[in-house]
Structures are given as structure tokens and as C-alpha cells.
Amino acid sequence: MTTLDPAPTTTPAASPVVGPSAVELHVLEDAVTRLHDDGAVLRLGEAEAEERSGYQPPTEEGVGERMIMNMGPQHPSTHGVLRLVLELDGEQVTRSKPVIGYLHTGxxxxxxxxxxxxxxxxxxxxxxxxxxxxxxxxxxxxxxxxxxxxxxxxxxxxxxxxxxxxxxxxxxxxxxxxxxxxxxxxxxxxxxxxxxxxxxxxxxxxxxxxxxxxxxxxxxxxxxxxxxxxxxxxxxxxxxxxxxxxxxxxxxxxxxxxxxxxxxxxxxxxxxxxxxxxxxxxxxxxxxxxxxxxxxxxxxxxxxxxxxxxxxxxxxxxxxxxxxxxxxxxxxxxxxxxxxxxxxxxxxxxxxxxxxxxxxxxxxxxxxxxxxxxxxxxxxxxxxxxxxxxxxxxxxxxxxxxxxxxxxxxxxxxxxxxxxxxxxxxxxxxxxxxxxxxxxxxxxxxxxxx
Amino acid sequence: MSEATAADAPAGEPAAPAELMFGVPVTRSRGQVVLHPDRAAYPGLVRELRAAGYWVCVDLCGVDHLGNAADRGLPAGVDPQRFEVVVNLLNHREPGRIRLRVQVPEDDPVVESLVPVHPGIENHERETWDMFGIRFDGHPDPTRILLPEDWDGHPLRKDDPAGRIPVQFKAAPSAR
Structure with missing residues (x-):
């Protein structure tokens, strides 16, 4: 966590304001590439998540052990029925997937x-x-x-x-x-x-x-x-x-x-x-x-x-x-x-x-x-x-x-x-x-x- | 609506020979600009539109026109198909919207995914697959999103009837 200026403000600092005119197309395209490369979204089916839940040993690529953990849908902080499948490296979230539909009524x-x-x-x-x-x-x-x-x-x-x-x-x-x-x-x-x-x-x-x-x-x-x-x-x-x-x-x-x-x-x-x-x-x-x-x-x-x-x-x-x-x-x-x-x-x-x-x-x-x-x-x-x-x-x-x-x-x-x-x-x-x-x-x- | 294009838009029916914008037929529905690309041209057009300032993909949804006999407002040269994928793009620089209606045939309900261009549209495409059975080629996670994985059918299709749970009237267990 970075600690910012601790002076209390009632409204966020209004500058620098980035308007639509300040965003360049190539910056946007870089962001799209970055989001794809980051791979923050965990894409696992139910069965696979079940299978891989709990401790995972380190893989050959050298990444550390991972743990798949389920959070929700009845967790009090998930605002109703949001469920998250989290992939954890110790205390850190590496990838995650929101699972929704529990309130779907067509x-x-x-x-x-x-x-x-x-x-x-x-x-x-x-x-x-x-x-x-x-x-x-x-x-x-x-x-x-x-x-x-x-x-x-x-x-x-x-x-x-x-x-x-x-x-x-x-x-x-x-x-x-x-x-x-x-x-x-x-x-x-x-x-x-x-x-x-x-x-x-x-x-x-x-x-x-x-x-x-x-x-x-x-x-x-x-x-x-x-x-x-x-x-x-x-x-x-x-x-x-x-x-x-x-x-x-x-x-x-x-x-x-x-x-x-x-x-x-x-x-x-x-x-x-x-x-x-x-x-x-x-x-x-x-x-x-x-x-x-x-x-x-x-x-x-x-x-x-x-x-x-x-x-x-x-x-x-x-x-x-x-x-x-x-x-x-x-x-x-x-x-x-x-x-x-x-x-x-x-x-x-x-x-x-x-x-x-x-x-x-x-x-x-x-x-x-x-x-x-x-x-x-x-x-x-x-x-x-x-x-x-x-x-x-x-x-x-x-x-x-x-x-x-x-x-x-x-x-x-x-x-x-x-x-x-x-x-x-x-x-x-x-x-x-x-x-x-x-x-x-x-x-x-x-x-x-x- | 105060759409930026309302001024030059004769609200209502399109002119007989299809007018072109970004190389695809364009119509105006209540003053809102609607492009009608074919399936092959559609992802390229979205890229082109992003370069032109329409860089937010606000919404993507499916429509099932089964049994819709009404005039769908398609320009000349665009064959009506059962399904449509409707994409809403937003221009922040010159505030304005543009809508894409892609005709998707019933026997081959596949379109190319927009996720490589607009990563935020991933869930919308999953929802459209879930609800209409329209597949998105190249989608990183083509799974159901709102319904359970083992659900049978695509409920927003017109031939998927609105479900009713039959009420079973049973005699209440007697206290005697």
C-alpha cells in the first residue's frame, strides 16, 4: 500500500483532470494489450476449480504454489450473492473470477x-x-x-x-x-x-x-x-x-x-x-x-x-x-x-x-x-x-x-x-x-x- | 434524445439505396445512427471505429427476431436473419453513440469475438452465448455466465418458452 498525503480532504483533488481529449488512441491500445497480458481473469470451470481447489505445488515454469479458494456467495462482504473464485499465492491474489447468476430471474x-x-x-x-x-x-x-x-x-x-x-x-x-x-x-x-x-x-x-x-x-x-x-x-x-x-x-x-x-x-x-x-x-x-x-x-x-x-x-x-x-x-x-x-x-x-x-x-x-x-x-x-x-x-x-x-x-x-x-x-x-x-x-x- | 447526429437525421425510414458510413450501410432509428456490417466486416469495423474515436464499447446484446413480422428497419442489401448481435459504441471526444447491428443466421450462429479489441465486453458476450446460443469465435472463456453450466437451452430465444413451474395441488395432510 502506498501512503499518500495524509492531509484530510473532503473532495478528491480535482487535478490533473484527464478529459476525453487527453487520452491518446495508442495509450488505449497499450492498455488493452496490457490487460490481455496481465491475465488477471481466472478462467476455470466448476469441475476444474473443484479439482484444483486447495494447495497446488509449484509448476515447472517456476511459479510458486497456488491455492484456489472460493469466496461467497453468502459471504457478508460480497453484497448479496457475488461469488469469487480466487487463485492465491500466499496472501496475494494472483487471478480471480467473479461467478454470478445466483440472482438471475430472467x-x-x-x-x-x-x-x-x-x-x-x-x-x-x-x-x-x-x-x-x-x-x-x-x-x-x-x-x-x-x-x-x-x-x-x-x-x-x-x-x-x-x-x-x-x-x-x-x-x-x-x-x-x-x-x-x-x-x-x-x-x-x-x-x-x-x-x-x-x-x-x-x-x-x-x-x-x-x-x-x-x-x-x-x-x-x-x-x-x-x-x-x-x-x-x-x-x-x-x-x-x-x-x-x-x-x-x-x-x-x-x-x-x-x-x-x-x-x-x-x-x-x-x-x-x-x-x-x-x-x-x-x-x-x-x-x-x-x-x-x-x-x-x-x-x-x-x-x-x-x-x-x-x-x-x-x-x-x-x-x-x-x-x-x-x-x-x-x-x-x-x-x-x-x-x-x-x-x-x-x-x-x-x-x-x-x-x-x-x-x-x-x-x-x-x-x-x-x-x-x-x-x-x-x-x-x-x-x-x-x-x-x-x-x-x-x-x-x-x-x-x-x-x-x-x-x-x-x-x-x-x-x-x-x-x-x-x-x-x-x-x-x-x-x-x-x-x-x-x-x-x-x-x-x-x-x-x- | 439529444444525439449529436439528430440534426442531419430524417427520423424514420431509410432512403432506398443504402447510404454508406465507414463503408457499411447506415440507417437512422429515431435519430440514432445504426450501422449494418456483415459478419466478416464487423470486428474490423469496430477497430476502425475505435480509431475514429468510438473507443468505449458500452454494450453488446443479442436479439431474436423469430416471429417478428414487422419492418426491422434494415437497409437495402442487408438480408434479415433470425438473430442479431447489437453493439453500442460511445464516442467520448465528440459525445455521440453509434450502434452496430450484425445479422447472424440461425443455422450458423457464430460471430467473431470483440474481446481482443474491447476486453470489457467479455461478460456481455458470455451472456449473449448463455441467453441466445450465439457463439463468439476467439472468446477466451466461452462458458455460460448467468445460468448453471449444465443448463439446457438458451432462454432468451423466442422458441424457448417462458418457464412456469406447474403448481401441484395436493391435498394438505390431514390433521386427523
């Missing part, structure tokens, strides 16, 4: 059986720590296929809710990251903050998780009365709590020793591996879809893309902490700038009529019935839409044949892609650091396995 197949209106209920269960982003990306893909634009207020509500969700997701990270590294008190603090944020989400959507709130055409309901006051109360307490996090973790020598210089990745390697989100930004590479390919109204709010400089576990932690602060800024701006108006599209072919209309209009009743039984038809075509979820690029690829069910509904889960960085991050690290590295990647297994 949600992409299920998505083909459901109408576009039912789709959000399905996708919201994928990344269960950030459910609103799944709903958002599915709804945006459906709307792109339909060629409709949702009302402005709906876009602002979506943005507000997603940023609240980003806060709660990063709080979950703070809690689990602390817990994984032995800062057990942090688990309770992170969970406390998250619970307060989930209560806000519950106030708007009726549910703590799996909201089915963002739907094609807008959102399910307008913000309730008294929401602004409750939101303000929570947002006012958060900065003080974040100061406590800094005291408890950021500036603490044990915490820094445990994370600094652990699980290092460079910008080129992260790009070659398709890593996005905090992993990519921790390398100092400034890329955030909210800023670089804006959707919703991210053009109209002011926020900073936080980058790290060393690409280690500490940077990934610090970036998330800083992103909490940025999200609070965005939430406040959303409340200030949100216009009045419709919270969903008034298009009887896409969204159900208002409840009051059903009592007085036969036609409205028929539309209501048809939308909920048959769904609405979506013109044929295919689109890929992506948003910046707390874990990186969350994409949705939809293929429509003109009916009310998609032919193909594919979700590009950021956790799934980021998980592929694990063997490279863990290579030559200590076995005790694997826990810190898994934690810093922040995989959500629902998103990995779908």
Missing part, C-alpha cells in the same frame, strides 16, 4: 411478456438500490420510440426524484463500505440517512423501494402537499451528517491506510474495460452523462463532475461522498426551478385519463380500461437510451414490432459491466483488500444478474 425475458406500461414494475427490481433510474431509462426509451416528449414539470420531478435516489444509493454505499472495512458504526449512520431519504421517496411514490413511479409519459403522481418542507428539513440536516462522515472516515488514518493505493486502475484500463461511473471518474477521467450527453433538464442545473486522481478505493469512496454534496445542490435547484404544469403527458393513447374524467366520460373509461388491459402500441423501431445511474451508465435497448410488448428489452446494467474490473483491480492485492475492492466497486447483484 427479467429480460419477463420484460418481453409485459406491456410497456407494466415494464417499469419489472425493471425497477433490477438495481434495487437505485430503482428510479431503471424506471427512468425504460420510460425514456419507450418515449423515444413513441416520439413523445413529456411535460417540463414531469422532467423536473424525474430529475428531483432521481437525485434523491442517488443520495439514498450513495448513503447505502457509505453504510456498506464502512461495514465492510470494519467501521461498523458507519453502517448505522449510513442506514439512518438512507432511511430518511427513503421516507421522502415513500411520501411521493407510496413505496420505499421498487416504486413504479416514473412511467412512460411522465410520473405516476405529482409531488404531495408538504413535500417541500419535509425535503428541506432532510436536506438541512445532511451537510452536518456529512461532516460527521468526514470525521469518522475521510480524515481517519486507519481508513485512509486501508483504502489508499488499494485497487488501482488507470483511465485507459477503465475505458478498455467499459467501466463507467465512479470507477471511471476515480481515475481522474471526467465523464458524466448528465453533463456530457445531457438528458432531462441537467442542462439547466449547475453541478460539478467530481473526479479523483489516483483511481484507488479511497478515490471511489471520496467521489461518492462528494457526489452526495453535488446531488443536494441539484435537488435544491430542482425545487427552485420546477415549473408548474402537468406531471404527465395528457395523451389518451399513452397515459390513463385523470380519475375525475372516468366518472363523467364513457370514452375516458374505455381508454382507461384499454390502457391497463392491452397497453398502448409502440411504433416499430429500436432505440438505445442511457442515463447516469449512481453506478455508471445504465442503458436500455428496446426493440418494438409495433405491438404493445417489446420484442427485446435489454438493460445494460452498470454493475454488470463494472464487475469485470474486479479481477484487474484485485490482481496482486492482498486477500484482505479484496473486501475493500468489492465494496468500492459497489455492485448491486440485482443489476448484475437481472
Amino acid at each position: 427479467m429480460e425475458k419477463t420484460g418481453e411478456q409485459l406491456t410497456y406500461l407494466q415494464g417499469p414494475t419489472n425493471v425497477t427490481r433490477m438495481d434495487y438500490a437505485a430503482p428510479l433510474f431503471n424506471e427512468l431509462v425504460f420510460s425514456m426509451a419507450t418515449e423515444t420510440l413513441l416520439g413523445v416528449e413529456v411535460p417540463e414539470r414531469a422532467q423536473w420531478i424525474r430529475m428531483l426524484m432521481c437525485e434523491l435516489n442517488r443520495l439514498s444509493s450513495h448513503m447505502l454505499f457509505m453504510a456498506t463500505n464502512g461495514m465492510d472495512l470494519g467501521a461498523v458504526g458507519m453502517m448505522i449512520y449510513g442506514w439512518r440517512e438512507r432511511e430518511e431519504l427513503l421516507r421522502l421517496l415513500e411520501m411521493v411514490t407510496g413505496l420505499r423501494m421498487n416504486h413504479n413511479y416514473i412511467r412512460p409519459g411522465g410520473v405516476a403522481a405529482d409531488l404531495p402537499d408538504g413535500f417541500a418542507e419535509r425535503l428541506d428539513a432532510v436536506l438541512d440536516t445532511l451537510p452536518d451528517r456529512l461532516e460527521e462522515f468526514d470525521t469518522l472516515m475521510t480524515g481517519q488514518p486507519i481508513w485512509r491506510d486501508r483504502l489508499q493505493g488499494v485497487g488501482v486502475i488507470t483511465a485507459e484500463e477503465a475505458l478498455a474495460l467499459g467501466a463507467t461511473g465512479p470507477i471511471l471518474r476515480s481515475t481522474g477521467y471526467a465523464w458524466d452523462l448528465r453533463r456530457d450527453m445531457p438528458y432531462l433538464r441537467y442542462d439547466d442545473v449547475d453541478f460539478d463532475v467530481v473526479v479523483g486522481s489516483y483511481g484507488d478505493c479511497f478515490d471511489r469512496y471520496a467521489i461518492r461522498l462528494a457526489e452526495i454534496r453535488e446531488s443536494i445542490r441539484i435537488v435544491r435547484q430542482c425545487m427552485d426551478k420546477m415549473p408548474s404544469g402537468d406531471y404527465r403527458l395528457q395523451d389518451k393513447k399513452v397515459t390513463p385519463p385523470p380519475r375525475a374524467r372516468i366518472d363523467e366520460s364513457m370514452e375516458a373509461l374505455i381508454h382507461h380500461f384499454k390502457i391497463f388491459t392491452e397497453g398502448f402500441k409502440v411504433p416499430e423501431g429500436e432505440v438505445y437510451v442511457a442515463v447516469e445511474s449512481p453506478r455508471g451508465e445504465l442503458g436500455c435497448y428496446l426493440v418494438s414490432d409495433g405491438s404493445s410488448h417489446p420484442v427485446r428489452m435489454h438493460i445494460r446494467g452498470p454493475s454488470f459491466a463494472n464487475l469485470h474490473t474486479l479481477p484487474h483491480l484485485m490482481k496482486d492485492s492482498l486477500i484482505a483488500d479484496t473486501v475493500a475492492i468489492i465494496s468500492s466497486v459497489d455492485p448491486i447483484m440485482g443489476d448484475v444478474d437481472r
Whole structure:
């Protein structure tokens, strides 16, 4: 482990920032070659791993003895059901392989059986720590296929809710990251903050998780009365709590020793591996879809893309902490700038009529019935839409044949892609650091396995 | 979507003689640029695109068009096949996306692997093999990823029915 400047900082050093313009193609190609040569990924079948488990004598090539060890899927630090097969040289990890699928429930197949209106209920269960982003990306893909634009207020509500969700997701990270590294008190603090944020989400959507709130055409309901006051109360307490996090973790020598210089990745390697989100930004590479390919109204709010400089576990932690602060800024701006108006599209072919209309209009009743039984038809075509979820690029690829069910509904889960960085991050690290590295990647297994 | 190419894109149907971009037919779907390389040209095209700035391979997935009678938006000269491999590439320099749709026939579902160019796509290709039975030639670890190794079939194929576990109603053991 390399010890870096021990001065406590609340945000990672913002320089030197590597932008897309600073990366040369040959550097990228070198990284690809290096990743191939490193051979960090252990490629073993179940039977072979079983056979070779335990002690392996030194081979003729002179490499030392190796041990194949299994970690998970019920290990408490593996964030659910991630399983790792590790090849060890003493205390050091030489190669590793994440084994996934324990939470696979065929949600992409299920998505083909459901109408576009039912789709959000399905996708919201994928990344269960950030459910609103799944709903958002599915709804945006459906709307792109339909060629409709949702009302402005709906876009602002979506943005507000997603940023609240980003806060709660990063709080979950703070809690689990602390817990994984032995800062057990942090688990309770992170969970406390998250619970307060989930209560806000519950106030708007009726549910703590799996909201089915963002739907094609807008959102399910307008913000309730008294929401602004409750939101303000929570947002006012958060900065003080974040100061406590800094005291408890950021500036603490044990915490820094445990994370600094652990699980290092460079910008080129992260790009070659398709890593996005905090992993990519921790390398100092400034890329955030909210800023670089804006959707919703991210053009109209002011926020900073936080980058790290060393690409280690500490940077990934610090970036998330800083992103909490940025999200609070965005939430406040959303409340200030949100216009009045419709919270969903008034298009009887896409969204159900208002409840009051059903009592007085036969036609409205028929539309209501048809939308909920048959769904609405979506013109044929295919689109890929992506948003910046707390874990990186969350994409949705939809293929429509003109009916009310998609032919193909594919979700590009950021956790799934980021998980592929694990063997490279863990290579030559200590076995005790694997826990810190898994934690810093922040995989959500629902998103990995779908 | 504010895709960089939306301005010059007449959203909707492609023009009759296939327009070319990077030497392959191109269409636009809702303003998004879609290239239609054939299987042989596809890995070379991905390399070429990387040199042109599309250096992040964001996503790769399969599509099964069995029973899809709708217009698939293919340009003239591209024969529709049952399977498609869809690759999403991202340009960071001039933020923009490009999508590749490769037609893969049912009787020979093999395409060349992209792992030598984009090592991060390894798991996506394993997933596509797992779910669709499309093989990736040159893949370093062509095994199932989400399903157990001994699983039979490829569940995202249209002729692989959505499974239901039959509910067996048995008489509850009587307390008497």
C-alpha cells in the first residue's frame, strides 16, 4: 500500500483532470494489450476449480504454489450473492473470477411478456438500490420510440426524484463500505440517512423501494402537499451528517491506510474495460452523462463532475461522498426551478385519463380500461437510451414490432459491466483488500444478474 | 434524445439505396445512427471505429427476431436473419453513440469475438452465448455466465418458452 498525503480532504483533488481529449488512441491500445497480458481473469470451470481447489505445488515454469479458494456467495462482504473464485499465492491474489447468476430471474425475458406500461414494475427490481433510474431509462426509451416528449414539470420531478435516489444509493454505499472495512458504526449512520431519504421517496411514490413511479409519459403522481418542507428539513440536516462522515472516515488514518493505493486502475484500463461511473471518474477521467450527453433538464442545473486522481478505493469512496454534496445542490435547484404544469403527458393513447374524467366520460373509461388491459402500441423501431445511474451508465435497448410488448428489452446494467474490473483491480492485492475492492466497486447483484 | 447526429437525421425510414458510413450501410432509428456490417466486416469495423474515436464499447446484446413480422428497419442489401448481435459504441471526444447491428443466421450462429479489441465486453458476450446460443469465435472463456453450466437451452430465444413451474395441488395432510 502506498501512503499518500495524509492531509484530510473532503473532495478528491480535482487535478490533473484527464478529459476525453487527453487520452491518446495508442495509450488505449497499450492498455488493452496490457490487460490481455496481465491475465488477471481466472478462467476455470466448476469441475476444474473443484479439482484444483486447495494447495497446488509449484509448476515447472517456476511459479510458486497456488491455492484456489472460493469466496461467497453468502459471504457478508460480497453484497448479496457475488461469488469469487480466487487463485492465491500466499496472501496475494494472483487471478480471480467473479461467478454470478445466483440472482438471475430472467427479467429480460419477463420484460418481453409485459406491456410497456407494466415494464417499469419489472425493471425497477433490477438495481434495487437505485430503482428510479431503471424506471427512468425504460420510460425514456419507450418515449423515444413513441416520439413523445413529456411535460417540463414531469422532467423536473424525474430529475428531483432521481437525485434523491442517488443520495439514498450513495448513503447505502457509505453504510456498506464502512461495514465492510470494519467501521461498523458507519453502517448505522449510513442506514439512518438512507432511511430518511427513503421516507421522502415513500411520501411521493407510496413505496420505499421498487416504486413504479416514473412511467412512460411522465410520473405516476405529482409531488404531495408538504413535500417541500419535509425535503428541506432532510436536506438541512445532511451537510452536518456529512461532516460527521468526514470525521469518522475521510480524515481517519486507519481508513485512509486501508483504502489508499488499494485497487488501482488507470483511465485507459477503465475505458478498455467499459467501466463507467465512479470507477471511471476515480481515475481522474471526467465523464458524466448528465453533463456530457445531457438528458432531462441537467442542462439547466449547475453541478460539478467530481473526479479523483489516483483511481484507488479511497478515490471511489471520496467521489461518492462528494457526489452526495453535488446531488443536494441539484435537488435544491430542482425545487427552485420546477415549473408548474402537468406531471404527465395528457395523451389518451399513452397515459390513463385523470380519475375525475372516468366518472363523467364513457370514452375516458374505455381508454382507461384499454390502457391497463392491452397497453398502448409502440411504433416499430429500436432505440438505445442511457442515463447516469449512481453506478455508471445504465442503458436500455428496446426493440418494438409495433405491438404493445417489446420484442427485446435489454438493460445494460452498470454493475454488470463494472464487475469485470474486479479481477484487474484485485490482481496482486492482498486477500484482505479484496473486501475493500468489492465494496468500492459497489455492485448491486440485482443489476448484475437481472 | 439529444444525439449529436439528430440534426442531419430524417427520423424514420431509410432512403432506398443504402447510404454508406465507414463503408457499411447506415440507417437512422429515431435519430440514432445504426450501422449494418456483415459478419466478416464487423470486428474490423469496430477497430476502425475505435480509431475514429468510438473507443468505449458500452454494450453488446443479442436479439431474436423469430416471429417478428414487422419492418426491422434494415437497409437495402442487408438480408434479415433470425438473430442479431447489437453493439453500442460511445464516442467520448465528440459525445455521440453509434450502434452496430450484425445479422447472424440461425443455422450458423457464430460471430467473431470483440474481446481482443474491447476486453470489457467479455461478460456481455458470455451472456449473449448463455441467453441466445450465439457463439463468439476467439472468446477466451466461452462458458455460460448467468445460468448453471449444465443448463439446457438458451432462454432468451423466442422458441424457448417462458418457464412456469406447474403448481401441484395436493391435498394438505390431514390433521386427523
